[in-house]
Amino acid sequence: MGLAFVPTAFADDDATPQSPGVAVDAVPMSDAASPAAVTACGNFAQALDTAAQYYGDFSDSFEGSDYNDPAVQSSNQVGRTALRQAAGVATDSANTPELDPSIADPMRAWSADATKLLLKMALRIPGDSLNTTATEMNTDATNAQQACAAAGTHA
Numbered sequence: 001m002g003l004a005f006v007p008t009a010f011a012d013d014d015a016t017p018q019s020p021g022v023a024v025d026a027v028p029m030s031d032a033a034s035p036a037a038v039t040a041c042g043n044f045a046q047a048l049d050t051a052a053q054y055y056g057d058f059s060d061s062f063e064g065s066d067y068n069d070p071a072v073q074s075s076n077q078v079g080r081t082a083l084r085q086a087a088g089v090a091t092d093s094a095n096t097p098e099l100d101p102s103i104a105d106p107m108r109a110w111s112a113d114a115t116k117l118l119l120k121m122a123l124r125i126p127g128d129s130l131n132t133t134a135t136e137m138n139t140d141a142t143n144a145q146q147a148c149a150a151a152g153t154h155a
Helices: 035-062 070-094 101-122 127-150
Strands: none
Touching (some): 035 101, 035 127, 101 127
């Protein structure tokens, strides 16, 4: 159930996900990269990191357990919050003025799938369905990362 686009990390049980964001000069870029691509891809990369960290914690606690486990309940709540925030950042990134649609479209798709995943978690839907949505998110993330790379920056 882990997201493959970034390494899984663990969150504190009482942690509240921080809103992702990145300064433009914190993201390396080529001379050909547009400022819109650098900003959007950098912010999207932070959204991916945040989502993977907190969803990974949920996934690890859910493995071999169920939604009645207090650890799963806690990580589910924090994971959903992180996914909601990351989906918002992904949408904001996709809406960056002058961003090429080849970059924006997979970011929007990732945001929609992140929202779908957090809804499944809220409805306590079992693992196979979660895995399917996580796989869709991985595909969207890969597409966005490839588009960012083609634009001379990274996500």
